[in-house]
Amino acid sequence: MAVTMAFFRVCLVVVTAIINHPLLLPRENTTVPEDEEEIIRQMQAHEEKLQLERLRLEEEVARLAAQEALESVADEGQQQQEAHAAWDLWSTLCMILFLIIEVWRQDHQDTPLPACPGGDEDELPGLGTAPLQGLTLPSKATLGHFYDRCIRASTADAARTREFVEGFVDDLLEALRSLCDRDADMELEDFVGVDSMYENWQAERPLRCRLLVPFVPPEPYCFHPELWCCGHPVPLDHQGYGRIKVGQAGGDALGCVCGKTKLGEDMLCLLHSQSAGAQPSRGVEDLLCARESPYLDAMRVMKWFQMALTRAWHRIAHKYDFDLAFGELHSPGSLKIKFRSGKCMPFDLMPAIQCGDSDLYFVSRLSREPSGGGPASSTDWLLSFAVYERHFLRMTSKALPEGACHLSCLQIASFLLSKQCRLTGPSGLGRYHLKTALLHLLLLRRAADWKAEQLDARLHELLHFLEKSLLEKKLHHFFVGNRKVAEAMGLPEAVREAEPLNLFRPFVLQRGLYRKTMDSFYEMLKNAPTLIREYSVHVPSDHASLPPKAVGS
Incomplete structure (x- = not known):
């Protein structure tokens, strides 16, 4: 726009000069000077004046054109910068959206396969x-x-192996019950056979029986199982686990009845981690619960179970011509029978807590498979x-x-x-x-x-x-x-x-x-x-x- 106005000004000056030129359009009342040289001098002076005016106008046109070009470049750069900023913003938002969709798809999307009964x-x-x-x-x-x-x-003798292990475990648990006081100690129930040996798909050698041993507390105590899916939401790494709260049947107070009953020498109360001969303490930390917590500690329960099995085996060892040993340090319920021939027969004996009247059981550790993770704390029990x-x-x-x-x-x-x-x-x-x-x-x-x-x-x-x-x-x-x-x-x-x-x-x-x-x-x-x-x-x-x-x- 500025260039157009400058060009219009130049044209206007040229047209004005042409119109006012004395030789092209002489006025009727104009008197021709007598001196020809004077006329030529005036014409040259006027021409120089027009040339100076033309040069000035050309410089102004050039300056205005340069200024407009700079403004145009600046506007274009600003527009490009704004476009780049907008593109970066959209790219970031799209990336965040894709990440959110991927996380949601991995952890929360529920697209079960359709059932095809026929x-x-x-x-x-x-x-x-x-x-x-x-x-x-x-x-x-x-x-x-x-x-x-x-x-x-290779699995043809699975039935014979189950029969032998079950007979031995019955004898072992009966010896353990005979060492307990029914009024003060936990009551061990009959074992439950689980996993591949009882589902008829065992393929590994040697054959391995896995048995759960449910136990309940003495009166007036009871267990209150808490599933992860009941109550308040829990973190994802707690899903599939639960906790067992120890309380009295008539209230929430915690305590132990071992002080109300006289236990045998060197006999352990199943709720206490100390011998019955010592002065009993009423604190929560003296139970098989986590310290300053009413919830059962899985590791402490396993240690108690290991000690109880050791005492029970010592009571019946004279009846058998083989030895009993713990198989794996990281799994106290893992046992193995060692024959004199050098052969071994492994089996798992795990303390468990039944979840209400259902067939769900809480175990401290049932599967020996690597899972890439584990319970968040020792009060978390795996739901089997x-x-x-x-x-x-x-x-x-x-x-x-x-x-x-x-x-x-x-x-x-x-x-x-x-x-x-x-x-x-x-x-x-x-x-x-x-x-x-x-x-x-x-x-x-x-x-x-x-x-x-x-x-x-x-x-x-x-x-x-x-x-x-x-x-x-x-x-x-x-x-x-x-x-x-x-x-x-x-x-x-x-x-x-x-x-x-x-x-x-x-x-x-x-x-x-x-x-x-x-x-x-x-x-x-x-x-x-x-x-x-x-x-x-x-x-x-x-x-x-x-x-x-x-x-x-």
Whole structure:
């Protein structure tokens, strides 16, 4: 705009000069000077004046043009800067939004697989259609020969092993009860068999029984279990755990009745950590609770249980021709029978607390599988669904065809996992994850899909389900928040209505554990065909049958 006005001014001056020039448009009353030189001099002076005016106007035009150009550049730079700032802001907001969506998807999104009570492979999305990375299973004949020769033959004496261990544990617990005062000590109930040995899918050697020993406090005391899904919200790392509050049946006061009863010499009260001969203290810190807390301390309970078992064994050791020892320091309930031949028979004996009238049990440590995490404190007790899992498998087996392959799939997968753990060490994938995956598939598949001749297809599907769950870092607990489980199972309503519990949540938080687990899993798939073929031809001596049955004298 400024350049246009300057150009208009120049044109106006030129037109004015032309109009006023005396030679071009002479006025009628103008008198021509007599002196020609004077006229020429005036014309030259006027011309110089016009040239000076033209130069001044050109300089002004150039100055205005330069000023307008600078202003235009400045405006353009400011607009670009504002555009860049706006773009950076939107980029940051989009990144934050994507992160929020990803975290929500990993931890809170609940997209259960649809139930397919009468469907086929096409009705199971993502299963049975896509190839499993790195896995080519041997033929049906080779797979069946491997199972019969390696797994079925090596676990043929499982029933005899259970019978022997149960008889010995009955004798051990009876000796322990005889050392207790019914009016002052906790009462030990009958043991409950759980896990693979009682679900008929044990594949590891040596065979290992796992037994829960429920106990209750003496009158007037009682336990008040508190589930994580009842009451106030709890952090994610507390999900699946609970606490047990100790109180009196008629009130909240804590105390001990060992001072009201005379105990035997060197006998321990099951509520106190000190001997009965010492002066009893009424403080909470003297109970098997955490210090200054009314909640049971799992570690202190395990130490008490270990000491009690030691005294009970010393009482009956003369009856047997073998020794009893603790198997693992980090798991006081792990025991092993040591025969004179050098063979061992391990078993787990875990103190447990029943949750009300249900089949839920609180245990200090049941599974020996690496999970990438643990309880947040010693007052957190793991909630075990082992009894419900045994009932579900037993109830489902009745509806499946004779000789169904569901437990065979689980045994083969467990066998492959145990061999891989021996090669590369434990990872974040454990036997409990394998069983959870199978339980989900049993609920999704129709009964006719589990015939014996479909072993290879179902094994491939089980491993594919695991791969999909690992890639998504999401494997929901089978019972917690699963409304597809029949109400006839008798699960507490609080557990059925709870939010689904992701067993693979440690993989979201621990990248190193996740990377190691994925590497180990895919290496297991890669080694599986070769391992199955080799064991089909030759079973190593360490996988042979157990030593002859030991008999108590």
